[in-house]
Amino acid sequence: MPTKMNRRIILRAHPNGVPRESDFAADEAPIPEPSEGQFLTRNLFLSIDAGFRQWMNEGAGDGYLQAMALGEPVMGLVLGEVAASHHPQYRVGDLVMGRTRWEEWSLADGSDYLAPVERAAGIDLSHHLGAIGPTGLTAYFGLRDIGRPQAGETVVVSTAAGAVGMIASQIAKIRGCRVVGLTSTEAKCRWLVDHLGLDAAIEYREPGVLAAGLDRHCPNGIDVYFDNVGGRVLEAALARLAMGARVVMCGALASYEGGDPVPGPTNLFKLVTQRATMRGFMVTDYVSEYPAAVAELAGWIASGQLHPVERMLDGIEQTPRAFCEMFRGVNLGKLVVRLDAARGAA
Amino acid sequence: MPTKMNRRIILRAHPNGVPRESDFAADEAPIPEPSEGQFLTRNLFLSIDAGFRQWMNEGAGDGYLQAMALGEPVMGLVLGEVAASHHPQYRVGDLVMGRTRWEEWSLADGSDYLAPVERAAGIDLSHHLGAIGPTGLTAYFGLRDIGRPQAGETVVVSTAAGAVGMIASQIAKIRGCRVVGLTSTEAKCRWLVDHLGLDAAIEYREPGVLAAGLDRHCPNGIDVYFDNVGGRVLEAALARLAMGARVVMCGALASYEGGDPVPGPTNLFKLVTQRATMRGFMVTDYVSEYPAAVAELAGWIASGQLHPVERMLDGIEQTPRAFCEMFRGVNLGKLVVRLDAARGAA
Numbered sequence: 236m237p238t239k240m241n242r243r244i245i246l247r248a249h250p251n252g253v254p255r256e257s258d259f260a261a262d263e264a265p266i267p268e269p270s271e272g273q274f275l276t277r278n279l280f281l282s283i284d285a286g287f288r289q290w291m292n293e294g295a296g297d298g299y300l301q302a303m304a305l306g307e308p309v310m311g312l313v314l315g316e317v318a319a320s321h322h323p324q325y326r327v328g329d330l331v332m333g334r335t336r337w338e339e340w341s342l343a344d345g346s347d348y349l350a351p352v353e354r355a356a357g358i359d360l361s362h363h364l365g366a367i368g369p370t371g372l373t374a375y376f377g378l379r380d381i382g383r384p385q386a387g388e389t390v391v392v393s394t395a396a397g398a399v400g401m402i403a404s405q406i407a408k409i410r411g412c413r414v415v416g417l418t419s420t421e422a423k424c425r426w427l428v429d430h431l432g433l434d435a436a437i438e439y440r441e442p443g444v445l446a447a448g449l450d451r452h453c454p455n456g457i458d459v460y461f462d463n464v465g466g467r468v469l470e471a472a473l474a475r476l477a478m479g480a481r482v483v484m485c486g487a488l489a490s491y492e493g494g495d496p497v498p499g500p501t502n503l504f505k506l507v508t509q510r511a512t513m514r515g516f517m518v519t520d521y522v523s524e525y526p527a528a529v530a531e532l533a534g535w536i537a538s539g540q541l542h543p544v545e546r547m548l549d550g551i552e553q554t555p556r557a558f559c560e561m562f563r564g565v566n567l568g569k570l571v572v573r574l575d576a577a578r579g580a581a
Numbered sequence: 582m583p584t585k586m587n588r589r590i591i592l593r594a595h596p597n598g599v600p601r602e603s604d605f606a607a608d609e610a611p612i613p614e615p616s617e618g619q620f621l622t623r624n625l626f627l628s629i630d631a632g633f634r635q636w637m638n639e640g641a642g643d644g645y646l647q648a649m650a651l652g653e654p655v656m657g658l659v660l661g662e663v664a665a666s667h668h669p670q671y672r673v674g675d676l677v678m679g680r681t682r683w684e685e686w687s688l689a690d691g692s693d694y695l696a697p698v699e700r701a702a703g704i705d706l707s708h709h710l711g712a713i714g715p716t717g718l719t720a721y722f723g724l725r726d727i728g729r730p731q732a733g734e735t736v737v738v739s740t741a742a743g744a745v746g747m748i749a750s751q752i753a754k755i756r757g758c759r760v761v762g763l764t765s766t767e768a769k770c771r772w773l774v775d776h777l778g779l780d781a782a783i784e785y786r787e788p789g790v791l792a793a794g795l796d797r798h799c800p801n802g803i804d805v806y807f808d809n810v811g812g813r814v815l816e817a818a819l820a821r822l823a824m825g826a827r828v829v830m831c832g833a834l835a836s837y838e839g840g841d842p843v844p845g846p847t848n849l850f851k852l853v854t855q856r857a858t859m860r861g862f863m864v865t866d867y868v869s870e871y872p873a874a875v876a877e878l879a880g881w882i883a884s885g886q887l888h889p890v891e892r893m894l895d896g897i898e899q900t901p902r903a904f905c906e907m908f909r910g911v912n913l914g915k916l917v918v919r920l921d922a923a924r925g926a927a
Contacts (some may be wrong), residue, residue: 299854465849487850499845503811504833506861508645513859515852 241266243308243338244554249293253562258291259309259555267342274325276315276341276349279577282364283557283570284398286486287311308336309554314352314364315341316576330354332363337554339574348519353526355533358543360577365398365569366536366543367529373518374402375528377461377483378410381514386411388458389477391449393468395436396423398569399485402532403461404433405541412459415452417445417468419564426567431542439464445471461485470500476509484515544568549578587612589654589684590900595639599908604637605655605901613688620671622661622687622695625923628710629903629916630744632832633657654682655900660698660710661687662922676700678709683900685920694865699872701879704889706923711744711915712882712889713875719864720748721874723807723829724756727860732757734804735823737795739814741782742769744915745831748878749807750779751887758805761798763791763814765910772913777888785814795821807831816846822855830861890914895924 240263247260269275287310289295295302303310313336317329322345325331333349335341343349352363365371382403384390390407394400395416404427407414416427417439424436437448449457449471456477462469463486472482487497506513521528535541545568548557554572561570586609593606615621633656635641641648649656659682663675668691671677679695681687689695698709711717728749730736736753740746741762750773753760762773763785770782783794795803795817802823808815811833818828833843852859867874881887891914894903900918907916 297854469849470845484849484852487853496847499816499847499849501842501845503815503830503845503859504861506830506859507833507863508643508861510862510866511860513849513852514857515850515854516856517853520856 239266240264241338241340242551243336244551245307246291246303246305246309248305250288250291254288254291254559256555256559259558261552264338266340269319269321269342271321273342273344274320274322275318276313276331276335276343277318277576278313278315278335278339278341278574280314280361280364280574281337281551281554281572282312282314282369283554283561283572284312284370285561288562289487308338310334311337312364312369313337313341314360314368325349325351330360330363332368337551339551339576348522350522350525353529355529358533358536359545361545361547361571361573362536362543362569364571365545366402366541367532369518370398370569371402371532371543372521372525372528373485374399374406374461375532376518376521376524377485377516378403378406378459381483381512381516382407382459382461382481384410384412384459387413389413389415389453389455390459390461391415391417391453391457391472392461392463393417393439393472394419394463394486395427395431395433396567397463400461400463401427401431401544401568402541403483405431405535407459407461408432409535409540415449417464423564423567431544439468439471442467442471449475456480459483463487466497466499470502473500473502473505473511476505476511478509480509480511482511482513484513546570548572550575585612586610587684587686588897589682590897591653592637592649592651592655594651596634596637600634600637600905602901602905605904607898612686615665615667615688617667619688619690620666620668621664622659622677622681622689623664623922624659624661624681624685624687624920626660626707626710626920627683627897627900627918628658628660628715629900629907629918630658630716631907634908635833654684656680657683658710658715659683659687660706660714671695671697676706676709678714683897685897685922694868696868696871699875701875704879704882705891707891707893707917707919708882708889708915710917711891712748712887713878715864716744716915717748717878717889718867718871718874719831720745720752720807721878722864722867722870723831723862724749724752724805727829727858727862728753728805728807728827730756730758730805733759735759735761735799735801736805736807737761737763737799737803737818738807738809739763739785739818740765740809740832741773741779742913743809746807746809747773747777747890747914748887749829751777751881753805753807754778755881755886761795763810769910769913777890785810785817788813788817791817802826805829809833812843812845816848819846819848819851819857822851822857824855826855826857828857828859830859892916894918896921 330352427436435452465487676698773782781798809832
């Protein structure tokens with residue numbers, strides 16, 4: 236039985252640059268009671284996503300999301316089970332996934348993408364936050380609708396060892412492309428080539444290494460660039476775009492830490508000479524297409540073509556460490572925290 | 582009769598920032614003789630285009646065009662008449678338009694887009710370099726295929742009083758849009774509203790004026806941004822993109838002067854949250870569609886919906902002054918130099 240208190244992780248301080256564990260704190264609050272039109276979820280897994288870092292800054296609200304408030308639980312994606320409901324569309328026992336908070340119990344009203352989850356047979360439940368969840372679907376739709384990789388084309392994926400990048404890289408391989416991954420350490424480069432089967436991998440933190448690697452591994456230019464970073468990594472990719480290239484604008488890791496704005500690429504004119512397209516998207520635009528996409532991703536996992544690499548930490552108290560670890564660049568694949576409810580239930 | 586020498590304007594020095602007349606010099610050379618597969622054009626009008634500035638820098642070759650060489654005639658777009666031909670597809674008397682050089686006579690082999698020109702009835706010949714030529718067609722295809730403005734949408738056009746911008750602005754008005762022009766002086770702002778019928782115009786050189794003007798005149802955000810500038814003007818537009826916005830990447834005036842790279846926009850992540858598209862193109866990709874587009878543009882001119890504003894200087898010796906004037910931001914509309922051959926022939 237879970238405790239009758241709701242254990243949560245609150246934002247204690249606005250992180251200064253790279254987040255530190257001391258920016259967060261654990262607390263407890265009474266488990267909330269749903270009113271009419273609301274339901275309560277017992278949370279099973281928390282998704283650790285670098286993208287939420289940007290809304291931890293003071294005054295970071297941007298018309299898409301509001302800035303997180305100090306003393307409040309941190310905003311994040313959660314997979315949970317409906318534990319009580321006064322909402323006509325959600326029943327006790329339903330699996331749901333959506334943007335709530337780092338806490339063991341969440342009150343919801345069905346907004347914030349609390350999409351019902353159809354459990355995929357033979358696939359770990361936590362992958363509904365990863366390979367067959369928001370990160371995998373982000374890779375899937377970004378490539379399908381913007382990247383449109385054709386067999387034989389060269390696809391470059393940034394943060395290729397991360398949750399979105401590893402899926403994008405593998406889908407591009409399934410599509411018959413030459414795939415070059417960008418990642419932050421030599422160890423991760425080796426892993427991308429040896430374990431995920433990429434054609435090449437390049438460390439992107441040293442500009443000279445990045446430039447030389449792209450020149451070497453993309454002799455005919457870059458047809459598709461899947462961007463999770465922005466800034467000077469994007470600039471290096473733009474400099475090598477092939478004619479008619481597509482740039483999938485997915486994330487901006489370089490900008491998530493706040494502080495001074497990260498300089499943008501100085502060579503956007505390349506889009507003109509290369510007749511290239513750069514387009515952004517949000518996976519939540521595709522909710523109606525999730526089931527078909529999940530089925531295709533799950534099929535690739537079942538056939539061994541797609542590896543849903545995941546690192547799991549146990550207990551909500553691990554969440555600050557997991558989140559901070561992500562910014563130190565040591566992680567491979569999708570990072571999730573398993574809550575006590577999942578340990579009991581799984 | 583034109584002189585039997587070929588009067589030309591050569592590049593004397595690589596401009597340092599804004600070009601100066603002393604960066605150019607007049608010279609004379611013998612009129613060349615076409616060999617087999619070549620033809621000779623007697624040039625009638627030179628097109629003055631800021632975009633060519635970028636290839637005047639030392640080592641500016643970029644895979645699209647080579648850097649211009651000192652002591653050689655300056656590269657530019659020219660409208661001419663075939664005067665002698667040993668080329669099967671070009672006959673004496675044909676009108677042709679293409680990228681040759683600032684000179685009275687040019688040797689050509691049909692490459693470099695020396696497209697035949699079908700003279701449009703009732704329209705000044707020089708407009709084949711402007712409103713119904715490369716600049717007008719650039720506005721036409723960029724809006725048609727990338728901007729796709731819908732009636733009622735807000736369209737922002739940078740360098741709106743320039744050759745491309747004034748046509749893009751007017752086409753967007755014809756399409757029923759709310760059109761806001763960005764330009765460099767208050768006098769040009771007035772002209773855009775009073776003479777071209779734009780809904781509003783904003784001086785873009787002062788960042789605060791630009792930001793306040795965009796906030797005021799684009800209360801629902803920007804659906805289409807036609808970018809001829811790049812840099813911080815692009816950044817200001819990105820900050821105000823409406824959901825699903827389209828950014829037409831056409832030019833990069835801010836970068837043409839060389840020197841230190843102009844910082845790119847720091848807020849490309851806006852493309853993600855706004856699901857926006859940014860795409861570059863070159864008008865020369867559309868050669869096969871020129872006749873239909875010219876017919877539509879000419880129809881709008883004939884009906885008085887489109888004003889093909891032009892400033893003309895006489896004599897090849899005026900070319901350096903015309904080119905430098907363009908960078909001082911005093912010009913309205915398309916700038917052309919009429920050569921002696923056209924003064925005699927027109």
